[in-house]
Amino acid sequence: MYPAQSIAEPPYDVIIAGCGPTGAMLAAELRLHDVRVLVLEKETQPASAVRIVGLHIRSLELMAMRGLLDRILPHGRRRPASAFFAAIAKPAPRGVDSRYAYLLGIPQPVIERLLEEHAIELGAQVRRGCAVVGLEQDDEGVTVELADGEKLRSRYLVGGDGGRSTVRKLLGVGFPGEPARTESLMGEMEVGVPQEQIAVTVAEIRETHQRFWLRPAGVGVYSVLVPAAGVSDRAEPPTLEDFKHQLRAIAGTDFGVHSPRWLSRFGDATRLAERYRVDRVLLAGDAAHIHPPIGGQGLNLGVQDAFNLGWKLAARVRGWAPDALLDTYQTERRPVAEAVLDNTRAQTELLSTEPGAQAVRRLLTELMDFDEVNLHLLEKITAIGIRYDFGAGPDLLGRRLPDLDVKQGNLYGLLHRGRGLLLDRTERLTVGGWSDRVDYLADPTAAVDVPGVLLRPDGHVAWIGEDQRDLEDHLTRWFGRQAH
């Protein structure tokens, strides 16, 4: 339990609605800074639908930055960092600048459990069976109402409550975009025919039919994607019979599918919240953006929102945040979501069976033989190409720094505590009165081609240079006034 508070002070600094991957990751990030966090989750039990999701390069890097990757890796399956864009089958491009250049396939309930455990170990409180149904905010904080009428008070509220977000609706924040045009069925199951036979039939069909696949997803198990149109009731969970029906309609055979591991139905609705913040209430993850799962980006995007927001909200709570810091959450992350929505729109078009779309797909398939094109698309999907707009400066400014070798081992090993870091090759710089928020590493041999670099807690480059005065201006910009 957190220590007793005075009557006037809210008992929690931050309440998070929703203990999905976004909410759990955010709770953990806030706890790194001793923020009093309560996560309210409407479901009484963790999710059980065993959908496999892919953690992309940037998310793997973030997990490494917090010392979580070793805990996660044994639960997943490494796959090559390739064929992400519209499932166009190309090998991984050369020159991917990351130690973690692979995709980790992992069941969503497992990654959710690991993130929740991590948040709880760091001291977050999670209450299950608590649906947020109301909120009111004033100058001091937010009053959150639960379905049973209980009212809770905190200084800030974050809606990490998924695509149908109650928090977003209560705020009256618009969620414009396109409604679902098509629905698909996806699942994993065993098959009753030899692999070679499947491969031949599938290759033939996929020449013209991209909203269809049947591909190996483990020993004897296949991942299956088929259009949902025309089968079963939209309100009901899909059945194996629905899959068989669609397989027969497209391939002329149901491949003897049986023993499903999980079955799901999803649409291609694409929407983006008009605002990510209304005073003391913020939105993150699917609550702020939804898009088709093509390229496997939604969970990654939400976890990365949490990384961007966590230290900024913590700074606000701790009282050292510069005025505009919390607003940079929206200015940085909303354009990233906009770009993801756009790439999923583009990928969706490339799955169409229309002759024009097929021609564009063939053309892009050719273009991807150029490593630069292949790499550009990979950087887009895996989020390692993100460059936040921090103003004029070298190309590295605003980008993430890869996990470099440094004299103490590797760079990300120094970021576990979620603090800033000054990496100083000149050995002449200092973090002075910011040392309570920013760590310092003097390393003339560090494998980075700049004299000094200031990293934010989310691993993005906030400053590059060798001038102490200039550095101090940037420390003030990102980390507030120095403590002494």
Ligand SMILES: Cc1cc2nc3c(=O)[nH]c(=O)nc-3n(C[C@H](O)[C@H](O)[C@H](O)COP(=O)(O)OP(=O)(O)OC[C@H]3O[C@@H](n4cnc5c(N)ncnc54)[C@H](O)[C@@H]3O)c2cc1C
């Ligand atoms: C078929 C399919 C495949 C996918 N594959 C991938 C993939 O490979 N890679 C990837 O990155 N993404 C993938 N996604 C997307 C990913 O599943 C979502 O983007 C991700 O779950 C979003 O996380 P979240 O925490 O923001 O929201 P959610 O996971 O929706 O979690 C929200 C939580 O809030 C709770 N909640 C809701 N309302 C309330 C309330 N009023 N009060 C309290 N709690 C509430 C919910 O119970 C839930 O636990 C896929 C999606 C689909 C459909």
